[in-house]
């Protein structure tokens with residue numbers, strides 16, 4: 001049996017709420033994930049986005065926080081882990 005087809009996933013910078021990203025990630029920057037790390041994206045941020053990327057790449061995959069609230073079926077916002085700057089990304093399923 002063939003494995004189910006995976007969705008491509010879109011990654012978008014939504015806002016920068018503190019400081020300036022040293023890699024100059026800015027609102028509106030976006031990438032499409034399809035099997036390999038997209039060129040130019042901050043690796044620290046990407047490492048944090050991986051669980052959401054895998055979730056929304058899987059057909060029917062849902063993302064939820066540890067408290068089980070706010071189950072996300074199409075997209076979620078996550079932050080780059082660098083505490084010196086807060087770059088907020090949205091990871092969404094492409095249909």
Ligand SMILES: [Zn+2]
Nearest residue numbers: 042044045080
């Ligand atoms: Zn970053």
